[in-house]
Amino acid sequence: MTVVVDISHRLGDFEVDARFESAGRLTALFGPSGSGKTTLINMIAGLIRPDKGRIEADGRVLVDTDAGRFVPKHKRRIGMVFQDARLFPHMSVASNLRYGRWFTPTAERYADISAVVDLLGIGPLLDRRPAKLSGGEKQRVAIGRALLASPKLLLMDEPLASLDEARKAEILPYIERLRDETKIPIVYVSHSVSEVARLASNVVVLAQGKVAACGPTGAIMQRLDLLPAEERGEGGAVLDTAVLRHDDVFGMTVLGSVAGEIRVPLLAVPVGAPMRIRIRARDVMIATEQPTGLSALNILQGTIVTMAPGEGPAVEIGIDCHGATVLARITEQSRQTLKLRLGREVYAVVKTVSFDPANMSAGLPVEADG
Amino acid sequence: MNWLLDLTPDEWNAVRLSIKVATVAMVASLPPGILIALVLARGQFWGKTLLNGLVHLPLILPPVVIGYLLLLSFGRRGPVGAFLAEHFGIVFSFRWTGAALACAVMGFPLMVRAIRLSIEAVDRRIEAAAGTLGANPLWVFATITLPLILPGLITGAILSFAKAMGEFGATITFVSNIPNQTQTLPSAIYTFTQVPGGDAGAFRLTLISIVISMAALVASEVLARRVGRRMDIE
Numbered sequence: 001m002t003v004v005v006d007i008s009h010r011l012g013d014f015e016v017d018a019r020f021e022s023a024g025r026l027t028a029l030f031g032p033s034g035s036g037k038t039t040l041i042n043m044i045a046g047l048i049r050p051d052k053g054r055i056e057a058d059g060r061v062l063v064d065t066d067a068g069r070f071v072p073k074h075k076r077r078i079g080m081v082f083q084d085a086r087l088f089p090h091m092s093v094a095s096n097l098r099y100g101r102w103f104t105p106t107a108e109r110y111a112d113i114s115a116v117v118d119l120l121g122i123g124p125l126l127d128r129r130p131a132k133l134s135g136g137e138k139q140r141v142a143i144g145r146a147l148l149a150s151p152k153l154l155l156m157d158e159p160l161a162s163l164d165e166a167r168k169a170e171i172l173p174y175i176e177r178l179r180d181e182t183k184i185p186i187v188y189v190s191h192s193v194s195e196v197a198r199l200a201s202n203v204v205v206l207a208q209g210k211v212a213a214c215g216p217t218g219a220i221m222q223r224l225d226l227l228p229a230e231e232r233g234e235g236g237a238v239l240d241t242a243v244l245r246h247d248d249v250f251g252m253t254v255l256g257s258v259a260g261e262i263r264v265p266l267l268a269v270p271v272g273a274p275m276r277i278r279i280r281a282r283d284v285m286i287a288t289e290q291p292t293g294l295s296a297l298n299i300l301q302g303t304i305v306t307m308a309p310g311e312g313p314a315v316e317i318g319i320d321c322h323g324a325t326v327l328a329r330i331t332e333q334s335r336q337t338l339k340l341r342l343g344r345e346v347y348a349v350v351k352t353v354s355f356d357p358a359n360m361s362a363g364l365p366v367e368a369d370g
Numbered sequence: 371m372n373w374l375l376d377l378t379p380d381e382w383n384a385v386r387l388s389i390k391v392a393t394v395a396m397v398a399s400l401p402p403g404i405l406i407a408l409v410l411a412r413g414q415f416w417g418k419t420l421l422n423g424l425v426h427l428p429l430i431l432p433p434v435v436i437g438y439l440l441l442l443s444f445g446r447r448g449p450v451g452a453f454l455a456e457h458f459g460i461v462f463s464f465r466w467t468g469a470a471l472a473c474a475v476m477g478f479p480l481m482v483r484a485i486r487l488s489i490e491a492v493d494r495r496i497e498a499a500a501g502t503l504g505a506n507p508l509w510v511f512a513t514i515t516l517p518l519i520l521p522g523l524i525t526g527a528i529l530s531f532a533k534a535m536g537e538f539g540a541t542i543t544f545v546s547n548i549p550n551q552t553q554t555l556p557s558a559i560y561t562f563t564q565v566p567g568g569d570a571g572a573f574r575l576t577l578i579s580i581v582i583s584m585a586a587l588v589a590s591e592v593l594a595r596r597v598g599r600r601m602d603i604e
Contacts, residue, residue, distance in 0.1 A: 045502055073501040086499040090517045099513075103504025149503045 003027065003153065006041060006054030007063070016040065016209040024202030026179045026186040028195075028217070031206035032228045037189045040206070041155050044187065045080045046073030057153050074103065079151030079184075083158040085138040087130035088348040093141050094126040100149025111150045116123045119181065120144045120174050136167035140174060147182070154178075156188045160195060168195075169357070175199060176362045193234035197221050197278045198361040222327055224281060225308070226317050236280040237326045240363050243273050252272040252297075252352060261319035264355040274363030281316060283354040284328035287347040288338050300326060304342055307335075319348050328352075377574065383550045384558035385578055391466060391554055392534035395473035396527050399481055403526060407485035428540075429479040437543025441470055444544075468545035470553050473534035480533055481526040488522020489515070521594045526588035532583050555579050 001023065006340045008017040016036040027038040042048040044055055046062065049070055055063040057078065062071045078102075087096050094182040099118070101109065117123050120140045130138060141158055146154060159175070160168045163194065172195070179186060179199065190196050196203055205213040213226055217238055220226060224235045234345060239256040239262075253267040255275055262277065269275065291299060305325065306318035315335050326348045340346065377385070394414040416543035428436050444462045454460040462468035464498060476535040492515055500510045504575055516523075545552040559575045 008540035047502070048499055073498070074504050075504045076502075077504070078502065080499070080502040082495070082499060084495070086493075088496060088500070088514060099500070099505075103509070145503065292567050350577075 001153065002056070002063060003044070003055070003056045003058075003187060004056040005044065007040075007050040007055065009039065009043070009048070009050040009052070011039065013307045014209060018206065018209065018211050020204045020211050020214045022202050022204060022214070023202070024216075026188055026200050027202045027204060029189045029198035029206060030189060030191065030193075030200075030220075031212075031287060032191055032198050034208075035206040036209040037206050038157055039209075041080075041157050041187060041189050044153075045078055045155055046076050047080075047203070051171050077104075077108070077149070077152045079146030079149055079154045080141050081139070081154070081156040082157045083145050084220075085135075085142040086131070087133075087138055087141060087145070089130055090131075092126070093122065093128050096130065096141060097122075097148050098143050099145060104150050110152045111137075111148045113148060116144050116147050119177055132293065133252065133328075134167070135163050136170045139163065139167075139171055143174070143178065145179075146324050147184070151184060154186045156186060158189050158191070158247065161191070172198065172361070180362065193221070193227055193231045194278070194358050197234075197236075197238050198276065198358075207265065218324075221278070222318065222325055223311065224327065224329075234280060235327070236278055236283070237324065238276060238278050239324055239326075241275050241277055242269050242363070243267065243269055243275060245271060245304070257324060259300045259302070259324040259326060260301075261298075262350070262353045262355075264360060265352065266358070269362075275361040276356060276361050278359045279326055279350055280359065281327040281329035282352070283350055284341065285324060285349040286317065286328050286334070286338065287328055287349055288320070288340075288344075290347060292351060294349065296349045296351045298352060300348045300350070302326065302348060304340060304346060307340070308338075311350070321348065321366050372460075378571075380549050381558065381575060382551075384553050384555050384575065387466060387469075387550075387553065388535060388555040388579075389582065391469045391473055392531045394432055394470040395468075395477060395534040396481075396531040398470065399478055400527060403478065403481040403485055403530075404523070407482045407489055407526075411486045411489040413596065425482050426479045428476045433476060433478040433537070433539025434543050436475060437472060439541035440468075440475065440540065440544045444468070462545075464545050464548065464552060466545075466552055469541045470534075472540040472544045475528070476537050476540050477530035477533035480529040482525035484529055485519065485522050488519040488525075491522075492518050496537055510563070520598045521595050524594050524597065526592050530585055531586050535579065535586070546568055551594065576591065 002021060004021045006019045016039050018036065018040055026163065029040060031037050039048060042087065043050050046321050050063060050065065052062065052065045061069055062076055063069060086100065097113065106178055118184065120143060122140050122144055125133060125137055125141065139285065160171060181359050188199060193316045200217045203215065203217050205220060205226045213223065221235055221238045227235045233241055239257045239259060241257040244254045244256040244261065246253050249265045252263050255264060255277065264277065300321045302319040302321035304317055305320045308316045310316045310329060313331045313333065317330060317340065319326045319328060328348055405423060410418065423445050441463065442448050446452065446455060446463050451462060485544045488569065497510050497514050505513065536556060541554060544558055547553050547557040555575055559572050562572035
């Protein structure tokens with residue numbers, strides 16, 4: 001399934017002029033608010049008619065202004081999860097879930113009610129009214145409702161943005177399961193680096209209505225220049241790893257990655273399970289020789305491959321550790337003291353406790369990461 | 371208390387006729403009422419202000435003027451009345467149907483206002499969500515918009531009914547005051563007040579009119595509350 005978007009559209013003073021193509025399992029449209037990502041996703045859904053351009057999904061032309069083609073939203077078979085759930089207030093949760101089924105031709109119904117209810121854990125809510133649900137529950141029902149219309153593509157417009165941290169943590173695993181257990185490709189709008197790093201297989205970075213970059217998540221997350229200033233500290237390496245073993249004595253799990261073994265706080269997942277971790281640039285220290293007498297447990301050996309000035313006194317240093325690039329954010333003073341230069345062999349040091357749950361998630365099977 | 375319920379046949383007929391006229395006026399104006407309210411709430415077109423003014427005309431003109439205009443257009447020799455009588459055999463002038471038409475016209479602005487307000491309160495983003503789930507615009511209206519504006523529909527319908535129960539000026543101008551044919555409650559009360567010794571009759575019918583109108587109001591309250599509770603709108 002490929003989504004091809006090539007449009008230009010004017011909204012008052014704001015102009016969206018975007019061109020991208022994505023075949024990923026979960027494509028994130030990432031950018032600060034006002035970058036045009038919601039406009040783009042609304043165009044894919046058919047809620048906004050672009051002034052000019054072309055949108056294709058799965059080989060089907062949805063919009064082609066040159067040919068005068070515009071498929072109305074109810075004929076697109078594209079599911080949409082809105083930031084503000086938008087459940088039907090006059091229907092029970094069960095009726096909300098069943099709504100899209102009416103309009104799906106029997107032959108094209110692939111979504112099974114009980115499977116979706118299980119996947120999202122909304123069984124106990126079926127008889128309730130939307131007004132009686134919490135924000136997180138509403139959003140899960142909204143996801144279920146979109147899925148049960150058996151869409152060919154699922155769009156999610158900042159589904160977590162209006163929720164607090166606890167509710168986000170409640171829903172994220174469901175979105176991961178959605179990504180891994182169903183075959184529906186997802187386009188996911190977000191301005192949060194941690195969500196994108198956790199969920200996306202591919203990222204389209206938007207800035208002021210234009211596509212700034214587009215590629216696999218690992219590659220995009222290392223380009224700190226693409227991240228908004230206040231989120232730069234959140235950027236860093238995204239590594240896809242697998243669980244090697246658990247260390248019950250010290251309460252740790254050992255992950256295997258191309259960069260080497262990484263110790264993280266104990267995870268409740270079986271050995272062999274894929275895990276995606278994010279090593280934030282601000283959590284990485286650099287040593288010029290194999291450190292001893294150091295409390296940090298993760299020491300990855302590598303070579304400096306990039307050096308770029310960050311904001312203020314910071315320098316961002318990319319270290320190639322056997323094929324995976326780990327980013328470190330240190331001060332210019334440290335860089336000069338340590339005489340760091342391109343090609344120099346160094347050690348990247350990461351504390352185990354810096355891997356909080358926000359930095360670890362069920363991994364995508366490696367092939368999806370391109 | 372016996373004298374209260376001891377109505378003459380003519381009085382009973384006035385009560386029955388009033389209820390019939392008001393019910394028909396209310397039911398018949400619902401479809402055009404919804405349509406016009408929808409157009410006014412959502413439409414963007416040239417002449418919208420004009421249409422809005424036209425709908426509100428019965429509210430600002432003296433009822434007698436409306437009755438006279440109806441007589442001119444829907445009377446037997448009026449352009450619309452002659453056409454309807456000739457092609458469909460529908461006659462309004464000096465019939466109870468004419469009373470229903472006059473009541474419907476007089477109550478129309480109240481009904482449209484109530485429905486329009488409730489349509490404007492509907493969150494269109496919820497309708498858009500229904501669209502992405504595969505519902506075409508007609509289905510969206512039937513399954514989302516209509517249920518959401520139900521409380522407004524009930525209010526509009528009851529306002530129209532209550533207005534019809536009390537309509538006097540336009541009715542009497544258009545269809546006159548013929549006992550057993552076009553004499554509604556207000557006309558009958560008016561007649562009683564014009565004859566000596568008619569006080570008791572006028573008082574009886576006045577009480578009955580109060581009871582019917584209050585009952586309609588209470589019924590709409592109960593209905594609207596039940597609908598509201600069922601919907602549980604935040």
